[in-house]
Amino acid sequence: MKYNLLGAVSTLALGAALGTGIPGVANASFTLAGTGLTCTGVITETSGSCTETISITTTGGDFTNAPINLDKWYAPQAGDTLSGVSYQAGGTTNANGTLTNSGSTTAQGQFNLNSDRITVSGGTPSNFIVPTITLSSPASSQHTTLAPTQKVAFSISNPVASGVVNVAPLAGYIGPTGGGGHITAMATSFTSGGASSTPAAFTATQTINFTSFVTVTYDFTTPAPPPPPGVPEPASLALLGVGLAGLGAIRRRKKS
Secondary structure, three states, X not given: OHHHHHHHHHHHHHHHHHOOOOXXXXXXXXXOOOOOOEEEEEOOOOEEEEEEEEEEEEEOOOOOOEEEEEEOEOOOOOOOEEEEEEEEEEEEEEEEEEEEEOOOOOEEEEEEEEEEEEEEEEEEOOOOEEEEEEEEEOOEEEEEEEOOOOEEEEXXXXXXXXXXXXXXXXXXXXXXXXOOOEEEEEEEEEEEEEEEEEOOOEEEEEEEEEEEEXXXXXXXXXXXXXXXXXXXXXXXXXXXXXXXXXXXXXHHHHHO
């Protein structure tokens, strides 16, 4: 019985020293509670990030100072600190409708989506997007040849250019623990277009839709992770010595 007890103590000491039997902690991927932010990099990393994309759409016309509301960040665990905020703004213009040759002869023509532009600006905090970002794309056309009274459907999609912007200071982007805090951008769109033909016999009906989005990314630092297995601390080395000494004693008693 004494041998068994000594062996058990030795085994426990070695296990504690070497880290065996202790489940490892995996890197986390999660949604920050109370928000729509998707996060990675907590627990085993020294840094992490949370990101969220919010879009708005208008049908049949432009929008003016339309709000885009995104969630503020808060520390996923005690000691996490916000280290950087960046956002990317963008959007798309979609024109859909029909072209009709209302003349008496076959004609070639086109539908033109001339200029399309989205501006993203202001909001809360006041420095969220300063100065105003203007996103635009070149004009687009859809060409066709139609017989008299012939009609054809058309669809044009113009994505506007987008880019990543870093912001500071960071205090306005930190919300209350548990969620509920928001930052807000304002979006405005503008476009023009229409039908043209040679001879001038084309007419068009169209619906123009705008979609604008903002993606916000929060970078944060986390507390230093624990030492990795295989690098024993002084206490672990002491446990290792106890375990080895116990195994040696068991071996000597068996020989005697």
